[in-house]
Every structure is written in C-alpha cells, then in structure tokens.
Amino acid sequence: MIFSLSNLSPTPSLTTAYLPESKSKLPSASASEPSCPPEPLARRFKPSPQLNRWSRARTIRSGRKLERVVQLPGGEMDSSNSSPVSNNGNDGSELRLLSPSHESGSNGDDLTDLTAGKSIYMVSDGTGWTAEHSVNAALGQFDYCLVDRACPVNTHLFSGIDDVERLMEIVKQAAKEGALLVYTLADHSMAETARQACELWGVTSTDILGPITEAIASHLGVSPSGLPRWAPGRKNSLNEEYFRRIEAIEFTIKQDDGALPENLLKADIVLTGVSRTGKTPLSIYLSQKGYKVANVPIVMNVGLPRSLFEVDPEKVFALTINPVVLQTIRRARAKSLGFDDEIRSNYSEMDYVKEELEFASKIFLRNPIWPVIEVTGKAIEETAAVVLRLYHDRKNRCSMPRISKRY
Template sequence: MEKPPAPQRFHLHLVSDSTGETLEAMAKAALVQFEEARAEKHIWPMVRTARQMERIMEFIEDRPGLVMYTLVNEDIRRELTRHCSALNIQHVSVLDPVISALGQFLGAQSRGLPGRQHEMDRDYFDRIDALHYTMAHDDGQMAHDLLSADIILVGVSRTSKTPTSIYLANKGFKTANIPFVPNAVLPPELYGPLNALVVGLTASPDRLVQVRTNRLRSMREAPSTAYVDMEAVKLEVLACRRLCSDNHWPVIDVTRRSIEETAAAILRLHSAREASSHQKEKE
C-alpha cells in the first residue's frame, strides 16, 4: 500500500492594516481546499507605518513563504510589494479584485481607509443589539417577546440551537431558540402572527443518542433515561418533524452540518422569504 504524501508545510504571512480577521477568514477558507498543506501562520495586524512594515519584512525574509495582505494605504502597500519583489516572495492582495469590481459597478473609487469594517457604525450597534436579544431569548426564555425576533429556532435537545443562535446574532439577526420537549407545551406566541422565520432543527437519532450520552457522562449522570433511549429519541424526532410540517416551518437536519453550515442554510431560507415578501408587495 502506498504511503500518503507527507504534508506540505509552508509559512503563510497575513499582513493587515486592521484586525486581520477578514484576511484570516479568507485564508482559512482557501486552505481547506488543499488537504496536504500545513500552513504556519504569521499574523501581522494593525500595520500602519513604513517602519512596522520594514520589521515585518525582516521576519519574512528569514521565513519566506506566501504573503497575503489587506492594505488600503498606498504607501504601506508600496513598501510591502517592493520588499517582496526584491526577495522574490509571492504576494497577493486578497481584496483588490472585490474592491475593483465594486468600483466598476458603482462608478466610484474606494476611500482607502483602513479598518472601516470595524467602525462602531449602525451595523455594529445592530449586531450588539441582536446579541443582547439572542442571549435573553436563549432556551425558551422570554417567549412572550417573540415579535421582535428575526429568526426563531425550534429544535430537539443537542441540535446546537444556542451556538447557532449566537452565530446568527453576530450576523445581526435577533434569534430566539425554543427547545422541543416531548409532551411539553410550546409557547402560544409561537403560533401567533410573527415577523420571524421559524426553523426546526433535528438530527439523526443515532447522533442524538451519542451526543446526549456523552453529555450525561460529562455531568456524571447515569445515561439510562428516555433522554437517550433510541426508540424514545426516534419518536421525539418524528414528533418535532410533524410539528414543523403542521405549521409549515422548514426543517434542517444538523447531523452532518457544522454550526456555520446550519447558519448559512438558515440565512438562505431567510433571504428567500424576504425576496418572496418583496415580490408580493410589488404585485
């Protein structure tokens, strides 16, 4: 049997004039496409002066690799590209194609201000407001106040309702989550007129039993209740699906989804709902 190829290790330098979060996320998204690659990341945030750039380039010269950057200041960019070219180090500005496309589409020129996405503008405060709402409406709390929600998650236990809600809140969506418990009455507000998208979350019984059993063991509780009984869990999942079907709520199976993937699916449903409402208003 052939041995799998050894991981390809390399230095990856991420240079930003802001926090570097955008750059790091883009690098992470690209790296997953190369399974054999093992990047040793060097993150250089808040680079605002030529002197800072010189020190960084001294480090990069000793550890050459790929340089990815988000620098809007032309002087700082010029320093980086000059040094990289002299050292024959590959470098790429990851936002240039996007900014260029936006400029062409809008017929305008970018303002070239670093860190604008992190300013405390209206969007920032909307996200903070959404996070406060979401934390206050976690696990069925304050169910009387669902009219302000953008998204409501209804799901069986251990389907990552809370982390998914927080992820959506960081995107600016006020998200409440309500647990589905067999034979328990759900808040009547859930069936009233709502502005929110209601989504059901389920998972395969096998997966739920596994996760719940591990949860009980970590809490030093005996895993011998209906909470982890396979037949009971199957009926629980079926009942949750039936509830969602009766109320025309879309259902997402999170068995093989990460929190990010679940949130992306929810946001697609939300966008489709918004588009449908907009179309009806036009008609």
C-alpha cells in the first residue's frame, strides 16, 4: 500500500501528530473564494545558481524552511485534500502539509533547478561526525562524476536533532527536494520514527548507526544506552581519552619543526624529512587521534639533534618525496613567502632539491630501522594510515598488520 497524506484517515498521522496544535488545526483555504489571476512580477536581478545554492544551504542549516514552495513531478496539488500550514517562524515563510506527489508552489519553480544537483541530508542527534564521514567515504566512490560533471551532489548536515518535531520538518523538506536522507540516531525510538516518516513521505533513507549497534548489542549480549556520545546524561563524556587527545595536540604543536629536541624521548611518534614533505600537517592529524608527535626537519649541512638518534628507532618514521613534485611545492611556497631570487634559487632549484634529498637518503641508510615512507601524491590520511599501521605492528608484534585499541 502506498502512503500519502491525501489518502490518510482524519486521525492524526505520523507527520501531523508531532506538530503544535496551533499549526495542525489551522483552517484550510476556502474553495469558494474567487481566484484572481496572478499579478505580473516586477523584474528583479537573478542571482547566479551558485549564490542560490549557498543561500538555500544557509536557510536549511539555520533550521528555517525555504520560502519557495516547489512543484515536484506527480501532478497538481489537490486542494480538497490538503491545507496550508503556517510556519510561524521568524522568517514568516510557509510550509504546506502535502504529500510530495501532490505538492506545488505558487510560482511553479522546481527546487532541483536551484540546487544544480541531487541532495543528501545527514541527520544526527550528536555532532554528525559519523554521518558526515560515512557519506564522504561513500562519495569517494563517485568522484569520477561529482562536482561539475555528470552527477553533482549537495550535502546538508543537521546536527543536534533530539526532538521529533525538528526531525519531521527535516524529513518533509527532504521530501520536497527529493533528497536522500541518512541518519545516525542513537535513540531507537527516534530512529524508528525517522524510518517511518521517510517511508510515509517517500524519502529514500539509510540508517548508518542502527545496524552496527544492533550487531554489537547481539555480540556483547547487552542493550545499548540509546544516548548520543556527547549527551549530558552519559558518564565519562569527557573521559581520559579526550584529555589525552588534547594533551597530544598541545605537545605536537610545541614540538613542531624541531623545537624542543630534548622532548623527543616523550614523543610517541617522530617524523623526519626535508622541508615540504608534509611533516607538520601529518603531525597535527596524528595528534588529533591521541598520539604525541614530534617532527624534525633535515636541512643540508645542518646537524640533527642528538636526541633524534637516542629515541627508540621504532618510533621514528622518515618521509621522502619525488624531487619534481618537491620542487613545484617549494617554488609555490617561496613565492607566497616573498623570497628574493637568491634565496629562491637555493631553496627550490632542482639541483639543490636533489642534493638535499640525497643528503636525507644517506641519513636514512645509516638508520635502517627507520621506515622510509613515500608521500608523493598521497593525502595526509593515507600517509597517516601507513604510519599508524607500522607503529602498531611494531608495538604489538602482530602477525597480521592491524591498529589495535582497547575500550
């Protein structure tokens, strides 16, 4: 059976039951009122599609509804089975409680024309980190057709959604836009409400958190709490791991670019390599995962700190890069810093780049325990994954490479 608001009984439905009484009981427009022909609209400046997308995204994320009522494929609005419901919001916009297949706007504009692509709504009762990163990981499989190519996508994150009424408004907006809705709702009743509402309004949806939570509950033989990770009612929301991560970030910032070499022995991971091999961004990324990281630059004819060779060699990771790529990065860096021609020639000319890489390679050969990691063409996340896999493999002496963690 196909559900729509036009064939529901007068009893409160899932979508209207959670609206305030003042909204759900407003009278519908009288069918006997004379219809007046629309007045011609004044000529206005038409913004670019990109500005429209930005404005629309800000409107959605602020919790307000779009002022335009759209017409989606499926026929005209049946006014006898629907009634307008005032938004009563700060912006005075109007939202109509209609089945998506019967909803139309006064101007007949198609909202999909404004988006220039399909939309994905991400709904979370917490920060939305899990939903956002899951969607981004999945979108990585479609990078051949995204952005200005065959299938552009707009994502919209709704975080802190902890009451049903706000959830209903988002589902209705997704129905209007024809968006995909993915959600991570720890409360089982909220997740079930989202599923039923999406089914009722014809919104394609995916529960990211539910299946894995149920599987773990079955595996452990206990029930989940149903509270978001950062909920006030949860114990240890600011636990030892959180403060350890903050401490690691502070340590890493202080140890950047060879500062305080006497503290290298306190580091969990030490990165070394020539200038512009990505040591600093990689260090900061790793520190956000709770690792104290120090990085030591290798500069030709400049001695390295003694503590680098006193630290446990299994904690040291050497970074190298293709000389052509390194020269390109250094030229851009020198230009942005305003180096004069003499300094620029020493820093970014190919002969000097190759000589400095060879100088670093000799140091790496004298310390064969240091793994040499090629960073050319790799994202920070990719290099970090290699570093952490080697770090944990050495630390735990596992027969199969893994990153282990105890909860």
